[in-house]
Amino acid sequence: MAAKNIFYAQSGGVTAVINATACGVIESARRERRLGKVLAGRNGIIGALREELIDTSLETPTTIAGLKFTPSGAFGSCRYKLKTIEENRAEYRRLVDVFRAHDIGYFFYNGGGDSQDTAHKVSQISVELGFPITCIGIPKTVDNDLPLTDNCPGFGSVAKYVAISTMEAGFDVASMAESSTKVFVLEVMGRHGGWIAAAAGLAQGNRNEPPHVILFPEIAFDKRKFLKKVKETVARVGYCVIVASEGAQYKDGTFVADAGMKDAFGHTQLGGVAPTLVDLIKQAYGYKCHWSVADYLQRAARHIASATDVEQAYAVGKAAVEFALAGKNAVMPIIVRQKGKRYRWKIGEAPLNRVANVERKMPRSYISTDGYGITKSCKNYLSPLIEGEDTPPYKHGLPQYVRPKNKLVRKVLPAFKV
């Protein structure tokens, strides 16, 4: 049997370490004579549908090794959700055509919840369309909301960025508070879950240290209680540092960010829970406030990635290759936390049908009673995930991130509209 090629695609929002997973896949596959080339989808699954396949065998070992310290999705990612085979048979037939034309026997899909759903659907091709393909989902999401795995590659690094940024901004506000800024608000990602905001809590040594208030999507925003907490904190500590999930919301599900800001034309302003909170605080108390929206900076900050996260991201890529060779199908490697006081982890596996479309929320026991902080058990969970620094190489003061050539394999099929 000729060695089959692997199709690998990056999907959904990218992270500081998804390329470390790509590195794990490609380096492991290159060592295996039983495997052919790794063909990466240009812009994820869209690349498979358009027959835009990047031939990673043309990249040097140095470039591939460099992926381990390069943020973002080196082959391009996408936000594109396949319908079911019943709803869009043409798309699945196209995938089979492309896979067959390029001798692809393995489908590796690297993404979050939606992506694992896609991977699961593709795994049904074998049965539904009679084309043999081995499907492995590979976990990736800054949101840390995949089930079964202890944590998600990508999360540890954003958590580290948020904890450090909160700590650093906290030091800044502390030194300015006497005659200037009294309140600082940092807005972080997390539309549905508070995992990222929770990580800010790692910066707090004792209750007088920042962050003084964390806003989670899981806890209904109560304006009066919040303002009271801010005032009480300023009175007690001299200043107040707030970290807010972009998904912070009122009891009725209205996002705090959507509550009122309008542009000159009367349109509701886009996002911005941080400026909205600052507006509330200024109107209530007149404090001088500063605010920051971390947005893409937080998930792209490879310069301050967690070494643990990088290692795990690489490991799930490597495991995907091992699973495929072991004949496993429709599974996803997961991170399993070992019992014991010292943090140790290993790779486990989960069936895709149990991963797809399940969203893991923060347990209530991880959030403090008043709803504005994290508990000791949450700290114990989060702390090992940000452990260790994995510094990229620098030249002239800048990280030397790599840009693969991304040369496409010659197309042999007619065009297909995506």
Next chain:
Amino acid sequence: MAAKNIFYAQSGGVTAVINATACGVIESARRERRLGKVLAGRNGIIGALREELIDTSLETPTTIAGLKFTPSGAFGSCRYKLKTIEENRAEYRRLVDVFRAHDIGYFFYNGGGDSQDTAHKVSQISVELGFPITCIGIPKTVDNDLPLTDNCPGFGSVAKYVAISTMEAGFDVASMAESSTKVFVLEVMGRHGGWIAAAAGLAQGNRNEPPHVILFPEIAFDKRKFLKKVKETVARVGYCVIVASEGAQYKDGTFVADAGMKDAFGHTQLGGVAPTLVDLIKQAYGYKCHWSVADYLQRAARHIASATDVEQAYAVGKAAVEFALAGKNAVMPIIVRQKGKRYRWKIGEAPLNRVANVERKMPRSYISTDGYGITKSCKNYLSPLIEGEDTPPYKHGLPQYVRPKNKLVRKVLPAFKV
């Protein structure tokens, strides 16, 4: 003659390296028998007026050494501008009372333009009030707008943060652009000068790489031309990364950030050039956009400080002590760039009366002809300032920044209202 004490104060917006300057002052003074203690103003000059003097001799050598890698102002800073002696003689008399009561013979003031003005005014005490005091200004400002010095301690680190963040976010947007975000806007500091925004240009290798558009306060914002540039960039590259000074302004001096956003009550919204630009772009072209406001994160980011900046910040602190011992008065140590291809610098000096209230703008020759980028000469100027990494020690994934005890000297004078 008994060894006189030094009064040292941090002033204005803090930086990632102003404590490195404090470290330079204290470590150098501790080695000198001719000098007494370093008494630090609690919250800057306010501490002198309130007789709140931190006895730094009570801090361990380890804590003082730790200041070199701790961001923000460890003794507290302030925004407080002294009036002239004619306008507020009582304040100057108070300073003399406090200096005399605590045997202070040296006044070290660590800050930007306003602060150097204060240092200059205090230097006149000797003449005007007959109290002998040696005044040394010590440069510090992320804005890089002090005259005579080649650059300002604090700027190199914020420049490095902005260049790296732009690069990283640029990689992120590049991988998402096909099916998602097409435009990313990063808002950085610089109310009056474009130095910080300019630093983003260091991330650009060729004109297709981010940042594609930089908005400087020095170049009048032209909405039509800007939108055209964004559209042209998206068409050519597939996406567009914009870095905007908070001080970006229209020809008539109106800040872009102030142009229209209102809250639910009709009040003009605070700041936010990034969301304002995104609003313009979305209305013009409907592109999916993301935006980030770096705010305090950029100037507190000690974890990614420039080694050159840390070294220079320390050196100006050390030089202040040397100047004082050499009998110099009303001067400020400056950074002098040596001639030659390889970057080398040394400490020089400038009289405070030539520094106070002079603001250095970006030379027009540092900005590209179209006004949206930086020139080669600007890159040559900026590049050495971000050279080198100076990583703080880490424990459990977090930097081990120090918090001095900040114990106050016993007060001996009646209270004074500030």
